[in-house]
Amino acid sequence: MRITVINPNTSRAMTAKIAAAARGVAGPDVEIVAVCPESGPAAIESHTDEAFAAVAVIDLIERDLAHGGSDGYVLACFGDPGLDAARELVDVPVVGIAEAAMHVAALTGRSFAVVTTLSRTLGRAEDLLVRYGMTSACVSLAGTGIPVLELEDTTSAAFDVIAEECERAVREDRADSIVLGCAGMADLCHALGARVGVPVVDGVAAAVGLVAGMARMGVGTSKRDEYATPPRRGQLVG
Amino acid sequence: MRITVINPNTSRAMTAKIAAAARGVAGPDVEIVAVCPESGPAAIESHTDEAFAAVAVIDLIERDLAHGGSDGYVLACFGDPGLDAARELVDVPVVGIAEAAMHVAALTGRSFAVVTTLSRTLGRAEDLLVRYGMTSACVSLAGTGIPVLELEDTTSAAFDVIAEECERAVREDRADSIVLGCAGMADLCHALGARVGVPVVDGVAAAVGLVAGMARMGVGTSKRDEYATPPRRGQLVG
């Protein structure tokens, strides 16, 4: 089984980190291919960035389809940009990492908190909570003020800032678990879980598990109406 | 006052129709400029089309800003593609036509129905209803099966099909008013209202009224955090 993990920003360092997180939970029978676009935003930190990321996702899936396609796709950006469009293009599973992390966190208890990067992205996260039915399960959303690309520097103070916010959410907001709100936090997941003492969910790992599970069940994307192949498919990409 | 109306598809016929609808409700002190992209989807009928439309909206606003900008923007596609991104780019009002039509329809009574083109776009309309707080007000959503570009042909059977769906929604779903779910229906609005006997709301006209009203009040887009100027503004287009 081959799962293609799409990082819609251009950071190769982050793409490598995402690939490692994906491989860490993939069974021996699962091949992980991680890709990112050659041009576009270096991080997805605004609605404007998201718009370009969605087009990058479409482009990267079309390229993969031109080479035979995969058994499933993971969209490795916490805003899940391009998710609906991606589902129009294929009949295999497509799962976004926000979606995956929220669904898995919901299985660990009653409630979770989302801890993310810049507070300006919280609105998008709220929209996704509504879209995925998670408004009751999510007890808080918090930005840490850490820009996405600062997560590349593993010597930075980011870990402590994130850990303290996770601890606060558990203590004050009564969060049963934590959802990490950025693919760039994937490498911090286990250390955060050890420190915070509740399940900490990285969306990349969660999404790989969901896509692999769906592929084993023979369940993919419904092609009924909304997600059927779109009218101008393949005509729009550069 | 100058309001720029952005049609994010490439149909010049539809852009002209939209401009006429906008001018029909603009006071003598309001100048309407209607624009559309040179390339991209000819109609917005899928999530894939929407992704490209969002980038076109960003591009057209950046171009307008490079020439001094406008007093407000209308996004003239019923999926309101790129609305959040557009709000990041300016501090004047930006209103989408789905948003505008729903808010105005909510003022005509208790309930409205949305009548649109292809049923595959209903999911996007549902998302917008949630986003704008209109799930209770909207009693039904219906696709007519008419593709967007068929609306260009004013001799087609589209009017009767749309009118019958409007009448059904009033009779069976107890809709107090009708929201037209496509900018391409703007020229049918008055004839539909006359036939159906309840208010029929075209989003283009509704949005122009809202943007003009906001501009007169001195109320624009909040630049607090989420809609502040985005990190990579202007670096991604073209």
Place this chain on the structure above:
Amino acid sequence: MRITVINPNTSRAMTAKIAAAARGVAGPDVEIVAVCPESGPAAIESHTDEAFAAVAVIDLIERDLAHGGSDGYVLACFGDPGLDAARELVDVPVVGIAEAAMHVAALTGRSFAVVTTLSRTLGRAEDLLVRYGMTSACVSLAGTGIPVLELEDTTSAAFDVIAEECERAVREDRADSIVLGCAGMADLCHALGARVGVPVVDGVAAAVGLVAGMARMGVGTSKRDEYATPPRRGQLVG
């Protein structure tokens, strides 16, 4: 076009203030007539006051209809008393100022806060948020403890108290904009916007813009069933 603005309390000073706010946003082709009842509560600060205000609204609309009627009506009390009844009486637009302010504030960003007079009126404001679909958009409701009639005294400390509450809502509740919860605050709107730094929405101005826009579109109140002329119309007043 003539828009009648109804202040349902007996304060002539407040009626004059409301008329000025309305005229400030009306185009040159819009005539504003502002009226108030001769008897009844001097301020609307309780459910009991609201009950009398609703009857006053009906009475004032009936009087206007007896003299030929208007092209639209604004109900200039933040509880929107008598709104449903008023819609039964006419087929032109009728918009309440709470309704108008909430809908317009929703277009300025993701979220707004309501800042109002006495905390005992917050329950009514909550009901209106639900009725208009604005529970998600509204991040906080706050009373300042300032009685309505104290707003008549422009030398009072009211401005500072209100401004501080607005600033708190932006800072702590992450409000993208502010809705002023009393027609008597209309004259403070621009100064508050300048001080607080986010859009501040006065319902009187918002409602005038909406009514004028709807009238230009030819969209009024649906007369289907619920808002059709009521059985005993005109028999109950005076």
Place this chain on the structure above:
Amino acid sequence: MRITVINPNTSRAMTAKIAAAARGVAGPDVEIVAVCPESGPAAIESHTDEAFAAVAVIDLIERDLAHGGSDGYVLACFGDPGLDAARELVDVPVVGIAEAAMHVAALTGRSFAVVTTLSRTLGRAEDLLVRYGMTSACVSLAGTGIPVLELEDTTSAAFDVIAEECERAVREDRADSIVLGCAGMADLCHALGARVGVPVVDGVAAAVGLVAGMARMGVGTSKRDEYATPPRRGQLVG
């Protein structure tokens, strides 16, 4: 214990019917006093009627208070007009019949249907469902087209029309019980229950039971802020 039951319309026949329904469930220690206004609407069938009914409720409670007051009040009109205002005026229990019927019906199973008179009143019923938290419990709302005053004629076809609508709601909407949507249906309740085969709830009887139960518990209306005595209490009533 004395419970005053307020019929806010002027129909003495309906007031007598309501009194009988109230006495049918009151224990021997409960005195029922039923009152109605001398002028105002003969039936409450529109938002305009409701506005006058709310003022009548305030007036009748003030009159009762002037004579020593009661141990609790029932508002015997399905729109619960004046309920919030009435709660401002007293510290004993005040319960509306829509409220009472919905709460009791919720205890008979998972779901109920409301069967009422004119369809134009369904919007008000919807608002009350939301206000009382009953939107999930209520599976359908139906008007029968029977005007309120036609219910006075016990030889009319009203019983069959209502019974058929109740049966339809049980069969098609899977309603576990029926809420009768008009005080004028109180005398039909037992016969409807026998015919339809599920619990049929009359709000008058339900409200009397609730008020009596609350009075026995020593629980009345909270006087904290919103429902504290209003500023101009007693100054407004003719």
Place this chain on the structure above:
Amino acid sequence: MRITVINPNTSRAMTAKIAAAARGVAGPDVEIVAVCPESGPAAIESHTDEAFAAVAVIDLIERDLAHGGSDGYVLACFGDPGLDAARELVDVPVVGIAEAAMHVAALTGRSFAVVTTLSRTLGRAEDLLVRYGMTSACVSLAGTGIPVLELEDTTSAAFDVIAEECERAVREDRADSIVLGCAGMADLCHALGARVGVPVVDGVAAAVGLVAGMARMGVGTSKRDEYATPPRRGQLVG
């Protein structure tokens, strides 16, 4: 009329306290029988305890039915364990004390707060709020950290701890009334009401009033489908 009050834990002291609370509000024509199981959890403080409590409820109702049954049943544990099952077994009213307290509290104003024992039971209380349509009415849920059985000791500090939490909820959360979240608090109800100054609702008293009122109305449990006699009734109990 005979009402059987079921305490699903094995504490005879608590059963006696519950019986006293029930008798305090029952009219002279209402006989109260209070029962508890011989084995099972001594307190219901976890989901595991709840599972055993539900089976105890079924067992105790079956035993009562074998001896002729009652006119109604009260389930005297704030998690309402076994409520749905109990409704399958009888056609008379069955009311849980959480359900009863929430419905009655909703009639005392706009909002209530729940004050309960261990915070680990708050999740169950949240589920019940949703099930009964009370999420909007409930402004806060708080655990006091007091174990259920400590309430048996009337000389403990429990009263002060509970009273302070009630006062905090009124002051900070703007609760119009208080719902006591444990049958073991029934004897504290009047003293708490006197101290806190808003209505304090004990579910045992509330449920007895509701069941008695429903029995007087002739309204019981709907036997339509979901709550009809279950397939294996009577075969499963020891």
Place this chain on the structure above:
Amino acid sequence: MRITVINPNTSRAMTAKIAAAARGVAGPDVEIVAVCPESGPAAIESHTDEAFAAVAVIDLIERDLAHGGSDGYVLACFGDPGLDAARELVDVPVVGIAEAAMHVAALTGRSFAVVTTLSRTLGRAEDLLVRYGMTSACVSLAGTGIPVLELEDTTSAAFDVIAEECERAVREDRADSIVLGCAGMADLCHALGARVGVPVVDGVAAAVGLVAGMARMGVGTSKRDEYATPPRRGQLVG
């Protein structure tokens, strides 16, 4: 990795069918152990059955823990009986099949329909939809009238009845996918998917995939407060 799949009814035939479904999607590194209780209901078709099933789940997990425990648990009954209690007992993942099927179905498109056995179980399914945040995603719930144990007879007409209901839900309710509402339908899943043409989700397979994925991620059940080890753990069983 060992996953214990708990069928809480006593049917050994159904337990075998469930084990087969579980093994069909488990990778080679996952051992599936399927268990059922020795006494209790033969099928779970009522709230009464559910109460006994919850105790059976607790008992079977305690027995498994006494022998060293497993890496995760699947509760193989569509009502997810005992799920909250089971989570109190362990720190590894515990997933119910209704929960699993709904979460996975939500990833296949926008909407799903639940097709189940007896209509009397639909109320429980509705409660679970709310609990899991799936009320928007689920477009319809339908009972087929087929008792659980009739599913053991593979020569029955059950397949056609279920398939027709699935087809109806796709056609009329616009369901993007189907959730099978009974563990006893697991063996029909692939044939139904082939016939209906949209993803058909069996909860047993979905739950095994989720538990395995969570175990690989190192994410289990949160032990914070609500799901911490319960007070009387192990004292109540047997």
